[in-house]
Amino acid sequence: MKKRPLKEHLSDSLVTGDGAMATYLYQQGVSIGHCNEELVLSNPAFIANVHKAYYEAGARLIETNTYGANRERLTRYGLESKVTRINREAVKLARNTVGEDAYVVGSIGSICAGRVLAFDEDEYRDMYEEQATALLHAGVDGILLETFLDLKEVLVAVDAIRPLTDLPLIAQLSTIEVGRTRDAFSLSEAFQILARHGVDGVGLNCRLGPMEILRSLEKTVVPEHLILSAFPNAGRLGVSDGEFKYKSSPGYFEETADLLVAQGVRLLGGCCGTTPDHIRRVAAALAGKKPVQRVNPELRQIEVTGAEHAETARKKPTVVDKVKYGRTIICEFDTPKGLDISGFLAGAERLHQAGVDTITMADNSLATARMSNLAAGAILKSQLGIEPLVHVACRDRNLLGQQSHLMGLHALGIDQILVITGDPTRVGDLPGASSIYDVTSFELIRMVKQLNEGISFSGKQLKQKASFVVGTAFNPHVRQLDAAVRRLEKKVAAGADFIMTQPVYDEKGILDVYEATKDVGIPTFIGIMPLTGYRNALFLHNEVPGIKIPQSVLQRMEAQTDKESARREGVEITKNLLDVAMEKFRGIYLITPFSFWQMTVELTSYIRRKDHKRAAAQVS
Template sequence: MRKPGLLEQLKSSLIVGDGALITYLYQLGVSIGHCSEELVLSTPSLISEVHQAYYEAGARVIETHTYGANRERLTRYGLDNKVIRMNREAVKIARDSVGDDAYVIGAIGSICAGRVPVFDEEEYRAMYEEQATALLLAGVDGILLETFLDLKEILLAVEVIRPLTSLPIIAQLSMLEVGRTRDAYTLTEAFGLLAERGADGVGLNCRLGPMEILRALEKTIVPEGMILTSFPNAGRLGMSEGKLHYKSSPDYFEETAHLLVDQGVSLLGGCCGTTPDHIRKLAAALEGREKVKRTNPSSDAIYDGAVESIAVRARSNPHVVDKVKSGRAIICEFDPPKDLDISQFLLGAERLHRAGVDAITMADNSLATARMSNLALGAILRDRLGIDPLLHVACRDRNLLGQQSHLMGIHALGIDQILVITGDPTRIGDLPGASSIYDLSSIELIRMVKQLNEGISFSGRKLKQKARFVVGAAFNPHVRNLDAAVKRLMKKVEAGADFIMTQPVYDEQGALNLYEATKGIGIPVFIGVMPLIGYRNALFLHHEVPGIKIPESVLKRMEATKDNKEAGREEGIQVAKELLEVILDKFSGIYLITPFSYWRMTEELTRFIRLRDQQARRKLASR
């Protein structure tokens, strides 16, 4: 008698799927290398034993051990030349390990795999096509796309694979938050779009246990005629007595299986933490039960995450971006102290504000040296002194979790101007043993901040209100090929940067070259000006800081003051004023950088700029 096809079987009856492979092997004490998929080549008998154990427990849909057998992942381990062979052998192992009454389904996992969801679509298309073609040619009964956090990626995979086969494609998402994908789609929206792209089945797997998956399905509309699947974890991963483990017992799986079947699930298996004992209980629960026709919830019960917006503290002053569009804007960098005493910092900040600075920007542990939190000082400047802060946010010190938390705190304090920077590595600072995180590049972080502005968290969760960040990006013009550097800068602009702040410039021609190179980028550029404090300072910048060049004439002027510190600072201010005379006609945005906390120097330069602008306006009015 002919065995019906997998899709036909799923439409008419319940089928038990298999459970976890890697976590099960860990529980058995098996040592697994970095790339578990390689076991299908090096130790095929081990994979075969797991398939057999699940088959004997009652599973009749067996997944190939190919979740990560794509070119992107295998390249990391020098196995990129084995993509085809690995997928082909995995199908053969699965087929040879089970009876003829079982179906073998080709497993394809997310390539993005939990990382920041920014990828080259064409590269991903090629990799999905390569893996799916290998599995299909090896004779699978269908394709299972599993553990996708982002709808965008799984839609791409379905779009690529659908033209390759008429066999069933089942698309399973994973949720960080019950009822929603990481890229902020409700399951109702996601399942509908997957159906439109040609998926035969939709479902959920991994990360969450049976009850949370049940909660999600209860508030989701599943398109008519779609196969529904569920492969939950054995509960959430936790720690007990110093060991990681999954809590849900096989008996609990048997109990919740009935509830999932009542939701219309046709294919029910297990993911991380599950064992053949869990699958045996599932099989016992499903024995004798018939498939239940899915009944979707009423529209008023659908999870949509809709909430009323909470009022955001209103901004009393224009952003620096708005100011620079209508006139002159000055940003002054004044770094937080390395001490607990903030009295001099507050004095300097207040004096800079009175002189005409539009925003005081504070570094985020510049040069990887520990300083007071710029978030705390920013809140003090805003609330006590009425000064607009502009906070640097470095990629170095916080992982994804900490970075979002930090930004949410900045937002809660009513601070909305930030400068995203990479941050100097900790090895050059005063705590060289500290870790440098760098979960995100500056371009990626800019993009994620803009995602918060859309009301979407880093994980894709819809937030109750949208952030209002105005985001700056840093630029170093001290390169051999300025035009090439500006092309790279455009990636920050494309990611969503609202304005640019440059490293300090010291020569007039360099400033003019910078103006010509950046005048067409479409967002304001704040050119950096940092006064020299003496001859040694000039020598250091000229000879030890990559790319910075101090004109020979300036070096000679500073050399003449080498025996008099006060004269050195005065000459440094004069050099800066002469440079400003040139750039003020070209740049509406000026970024004054306070050297070594000598705020009186930047105070004087601020007053010089404001006076010079007043004179220019009077001259224009008299014509």
């Protein structure tokens, strides 16, 4: 009897899928790091034996060995010219190995593959289309998209592949935590969106074991017309007798199979750590049974607790709140390079007394090691009653460290931050240190705002929402200011609440920044930093990225004969700039040079006096 099309078969039948390919290959002696997809060319018998083992165990849906057979991954091995050939041969190999009663589906994995990338959607769409075209031309029964952590990426793949075929297209997400994608969509939301983009089936694979996938599905609304699949890992990866192993036994897979079928799963296989023995037990559990009509849970809105209302009520106004109504001054004051904090605290207190609204501290600026701004900020807040604004650089922490750092800031009540990329470590005092850069500033802004929704970087519910107010940096010292503004607008779209600019040293520059930022929709704090001497001016102009000083200012500083007169001249130049800046900006960002807080105190007092005189004149 002729085999029915896969979609029709899944409409009224349970199907056992196959198990892991990569981890099973490693168990058979393939070295980690080898391009597994290339084996369909160099050692086809080896891959055929894996397909055969799963088929004989009872699998009737066999995935091609093409999970990573995309141009991006194959380029790493010098195989970019063999994308079509590898995918075509993988289909042929699977088809010729298993019986005619088995379905062969083209496996397409995430290109991001767990990394955090600001990927080019057009480039990814081309790569997905290239791989899918090869698989479809080779004669697969359907396409299985698998191990996608982010809804954004899987939608790119779906939109590239759906126009190519009417064959079943099943999209499997992979969640780090139960019930939510890494880019913060609930599974209910993600499955609904995927349905609108035309998939035939949705499901979960990898990362989680059977029970965690079961818990995810119990909380998820699945559109009624979609096929539901599950390919769990063999539990979590752990260390046993000095070896990395997956814990879940084949027997456990058989026990949990009925529970997954009761959730409406019609296609059930295995992912990392599973073997033909696991699949044999799944096939035994499904034998002779029919699909179960899924009953979706009721959606419930998350209520804000009284404690959260109280937490919100006792928060002090932020710089964004203040600048809506009047002059607001942010002052940057570096934490110590050494272990003595007394001078830093004395300067911070004087700045606060002079009228600074908040003190902002860099995150090891110029990649030079300084005292933790988290610790210093906590001390300012608890001992002096000063609201800190801390910089958070992408450079020094991986994703794990970034989330931990931000959670610590939240616990300390430090909610004002400036997200920056951070100078590379090679320019600093520890050039051998690693620059991490797991994320870009755009991505980190978005992820901080995700914490404000009560969702961790991994998609886990945090039971409480953060309340970060996020600043972003703007460098106007570029050849094409329009390009810099477009980049700024992307940061605003990512969730930035306010802007802090690099220091500007001429009146025209201030006016240019005003015109460039006046329509972006969030407040701008114009950066002003007094010069301390001619050599300081030369250094900033010639060696520090993002700073340019007009020739006229350099000449004024060069004319000074001693350090004291140079600092006075630096203050006077800055006052002239402030006169212009105060006409255009409510927000002023004073940057203290070399911890000379006395200069910033004088400038802060100057701003407050001018505002007072202006207010008095308006009253009279």
